[in-house]
Amino acid sequence: MMKEYVYSICGMCTVRCPIQVEVVDGRVEYIQGNPHAAGIEGALCPRGAAGTALTYDKERPQGPMIRQGARGEGKWKSVSWDEALDYVAEKLTAIQKEYGRDSVLFSDRGGPFRDFYRAFLRGIGTSNYNNHDAACARNVQNAALSVFGFGRKGVAYDLKNAKHIVLQQRNIFEAINVAEVNNTLNAMAKGCKLSVIDIRANVPATKADNFYMIRPGTDYAFNLAVIHTLIEEELYDKKFVADWMDGFDQLKDFVAGYSPEWAERETGIKAEAIRDFCRQLAEAAPSVLWHPGWMTARYTDSFDMSRTIYLINSLLGSVGAKGGLPLMVKPGDVGAKGLKSFMNLYPKPEGRRADGVGWMEGRKHYDAGPGLVNLAYEAAESESPYPVKAYIVNRHDPLMAFPDKKDVLKMWENIELIVAATFTWSDTAWYADVVLPISPYLERDEIIMTKNGAKPAFQIRKRAVEPVYDTKAIWEIYAGLARRMGLKELAFDKIEDIWNFQLEGTGVTIADFDKKGIVTLASEPLLKPVKEGTFKTPSGKIQVIDAKLEADGLPSLKPYVSPERPPEGSFRITFGRCALHTQGHTVNNALLFERKPENVLWINTAKAAAMGIENDEYVTVTGNGYSAKIKAFVTDFVHPECVFMLHGFGHTLPVESRAIGKGAADNLLMPRGIRKYDKGGGAVAMQEHFITVSKG
Ligand SMILES: Nc1nc2c(c(=O)[nH]1)N[C@H]1C(S)=C(S)[C@@H](COP(=O)(O)OP(=O)(O)OC[C@H]3O[C@@H](n4cnc5c(=O)[nH]c(N)nc54)[C@H](O)[C@@H]3O)O[C@H]1N2
Numbered sequence: 001m002m003k004e005y006v007y008s009i010c011g012m013c014t015v016r017c018p019i020q021v022e023v024v025d026g027r028v029e030y031i032q033g034n035p036h037a038a039g040i041e042g043a044l045c046p047r048g049a050a051g052t053a054l055t056y057d058k059e060r061p062q063g064p065m066i067r068q069g070a071r072g073e074g075k076w077k078s079v080s081w082d083e084a085l086d087y088v089a090e091k092l093t094a095i096q097k098e099y100g101r102d103s104v105l106f107s108d109r110g111g112p113f114r115d116f117y118r119a120f121l122r123g124i125g126t127s128n129y130n131n132h133d134a135a136c137a138r139n140v141q142n143a144a145l146s147v148f149g150f151g152r153k154g155v156a157y158d159l160k161n162a163k164h165i166v167l168q169q170r171n172i173f174e175a176i177n178v179a180e181v182n183n184t185l186n187a188m189a190k191g192c193k194l195s196v197i198d199i200r201a202n203v204p205a206t207k208a209d210n211f212y213m214i215r216p217g218t219d220y221a222f223n224l225a226v227i228h229t230l231i232e233e234e235l236y237d238k239k240f241v242a243d244w245m246d247g248f249d250q251l252k253d254f255v256a257g258y259s260p261e262w263a264e265r266e267t268g269i270k271a272e273a274i275r276d277f278c279r280q281l282a283e284a285a286p287s288v289l290w291h292p293g294w295m296t297a298r299y300t301d302s303f304d305m306s307r308t309i310y311l312i313n314s315l316l317g318s319v320g321a322k323g324g325l326p327l328m329v330k331p332g333d334v335g336a337k338g339l340k341s342f343m344n345l346y347p348k349p350e351g352r353r354a355d356g357v358g359w360m361e362g363r364k365h366y367d368a369g370p371g372l373v374n375l376a377y378e379a380a381e382s383e384s385p386y387p388v389k390a391y392i393v394n395r396h397d398p399l400m401a402f403p404d405k406k407d408v409l410k411m412w413e414n415i416e417l418i419v420a421a422t423f424t425w426s427d428t429a430w431y432a433d434v435v436l437p438i439s440p441y442l443e444r445d446e447i448i449m450t451k452n453g454a455k456p457a458f459q460i461r462k463r464a465v466e467p468v469y470d471t472k473a474i475w476e477i478y479a480g481l482a483r484r485m486g487l488k489e490l491a492f493d494k495i496e497d498i499w500n501f502q503l504e505g506t507g508v509t510i511a512d513f514d515k516k517g518i519v520t521l522a523s524e525p526l527l528k529p530v531k532e533g534t535f536k537t538p539s540g541k542i543q544v545i546d547a548k549l550e551a552d553g554l555p556s557l558k559p560y561v562s563p564e565r566p567p568e569g570s571f572r573i574t575f576g577r578c579a580l581h582t583q584g585h586t587v588n589n590a591l592l593f594e595r596k597p598e599n600v601l602w603i604n605t606a607k608a609a610a611m612g613i614e615n616d617e618y619v620t621v622t623g624n625g626y627s628a629k630i631k632a633f634v635t636d637f638v639h640p641e642c643v644f645m646l647h648g649f650g651h652t653l654p655v656e657s658r659a660i661g662k663g664a665a666d667n668l669l670m671p672r673g674i675r676k677y678d679k680g681g682g683a684v685a686m687q688e689h690f691i692t693v694s695k696g
Pocket residue numbers: 011012013108109132135136137295394395396397398400401402403421422423424425426438439440441575576577582583584585647648666667686
């Protein structure tokens with residue numbers, strides 16, 4: 001028996017926890033968290049532990065394929081990698097020749113492993129790099145930019161040292177980041193308070209000191225009343241505000257009318273409870289961490305919710321503070337040299353983005369980095385500002401991640417070539433013209449990543465076992481395309497050459513990763529002080545008024561608009577995650593499916609009783625011409641105006657024998673939902689839809 005341990009990085013979700021993989025005779029036997037990684041302490045979440053079932057799953061694409069029948073028909077021709085890459089490279093070249101370099105659109109799942117293929121995109125000269133984030137955290141990102149002048153990752157979450165953690169629309173124990181879970185639990189063991197503002201009692205709520213069950217869609221009202229109270233009762237950090245906040249007086253005037261009594265009528269949360277909550281926060285300040293939210297593609301004022309959260313943290317002095325939102329530390333801050341970037345091999349493409357981000361009226365204030373892919377689809381549909389004719393979808397399933405699949409497909413009709421690089425089947429891969437199967441993370445090497453944080457580090461994903469099927473690593477796919485499209489600089493044959501390129505000048509070598517899988521760049525954690533130059537705003541301070549936003553015709557302080565109440569007999573649709581699945585792509589994982597094969601519908605007891613619905617019986621949900629059966633979970637602990645379900649179920653692909661037909665698909669219940677978005681943050685507003693529920 002040959003047993004070895006390989007340090008790598010989990011790939012079951014985009015959190016990417018460091019792992020240690022036990023390999024016996026070339027087979028993965030067991031996976032645990034990397035014991036050397038801070039905050040991980042050997043732990044993993046259930047999905048991370050189920051990685052073996054992905055690797056040894058027969059129901060995933062096993063080799064490159066080119067579509068034969070109509071799109072989505074499921075007729076494929078298996079081809080060699082050479083044939084597949086030749087085909088894609090030739091098509092891309094021809095399309096760029098006919099329609100221009102920018103006619104190639106690309107979207108991915110974001111994250112720290114992008115540098116290599118983003119260099120490829122620069123190399124072929126398209127400015128249309130996008131990510132998935134319009135369906136996830138774009139509102140938070142753009143809110144951070146608007147308030148601090150830097151993105152959401154410009155601050156860290158110091159959960160470990162917090163004295164009061166506030167989770168609003170943030171399900172920290174089920175929408176998991178292992179280090180965050182451990183740090184939160186450890187802080188709570190030391191007396192840290194937990195407050196949860198949610199439309200239902202999620203797992204964090206069951207462990208909370210304060211739980212506020214809020215009327216869906218009224219979070220912005222709650223936050224305005226909090227600001228009102230902090231200012232009225234002088235509970236804010238006067239010195240921090242005087243030193244670092246610009247526009248305090250405007251904020252004070254704006255919230256004057258938004259009293260806790262007013263908020264009570266909107267949110268259903270007692271005015272006195274809001275006041276008491278504010279006093280508790282002030283007591284713990286500045287070690288207060290009000291999480292700005294993550295999956296906030298929910299409402300047309302989610303951007304304003306996140307903005308107010310950042311402003312509340314600022315009022316409490318927790319920005320830059322231990323136990324709050326400390327400033328993110330990067331390699332350069334600790335005197336280390338960062339990784340050498342492939343992207344710097346090529347100039348930034350000169351073209352204007354198809355999604356209009358950065359240059360179009362109303363879209364100049366958005367973060368241009370990954371743009372807004374929802375708006376790129378509009379461009380593809382209208383061929384304005386120019387035609388979009390090829391689309392590479394890399395580790396991304398927009399047909400499930402965006403509402404209303406039929407509508408999204410309509411937006412894609414003019415696209416001549418759709419290429420899906422993926423490791424599982426997905427609605428998008430099934431609909432593509434070419435499927436390029438990526439080796440799952442246990443079978444592939446990845447470019448080295450930087451992990452910013454109190455102690456910045458480099459981390460490495462190394463393949464633990466050889467690919468089980470005819471799949472390739474992401475770098476191999478793009479190096480192969482680069483070679484065929486004349487980009488010699490990226491035509492690498494060996495991962496070691498890529499790693500050495502990245503490490504050049506850093507003083508770190510590949511062998512340095514052998515011992516722990518991680519190379520830490522600082523011996524002690526660093527807490528960066530807030531100082532001149534910290535905030536990248538025109539005033540150099542945290543700004544209440546954002547001139548860029550206003551130049552795009554949007555108010556910095558948006559008057560609150562009360563969300564519609566559901567029409568009689570219907571409910572607002574709400575959704576979220578569970579600990580056992582990642583988005584929609586693990587339902588067919590044999591180990592995870594066994595534990596959670598379908599989603600259920602949370603429905604309020606009084607509402608269910610009125611409809612004669614009993615716990616555990618199947619009901620029908622209907623919306624947007626779609627109906628599905630789903631088991632009712634009848635509970636007092638969900639707001640009566642909404643129903644709640646887990647995202648990612650209701651699969652229809654014949655290649656997923658386990659997942660097919662199980663549960664309901666939330667994304668199909670939102671008519672033309674991709675077209676409704678928050679103008680401030682750019683993310684889609686997925687919870688602004690009503691559905692009906694019927695017995696039987
Ligand atoms: N209705 C509704 N819509 C939602 C959500 C919701 O709750 N409800 N959630 C939203 C959120 S928060 C997000 S982030 C998006 C997520 O949706 P997406 O951004 O599409 O991301 P995933 O589902 O994680 O992954 C998409 C595809 O990438 C592949 N993949 C994932 N990870 C890897 C990897 O490491 N390697 C390779 N090779 N392939 C990989 C998977 O097999 C899958 O087919 O959906 C959003 N859309």
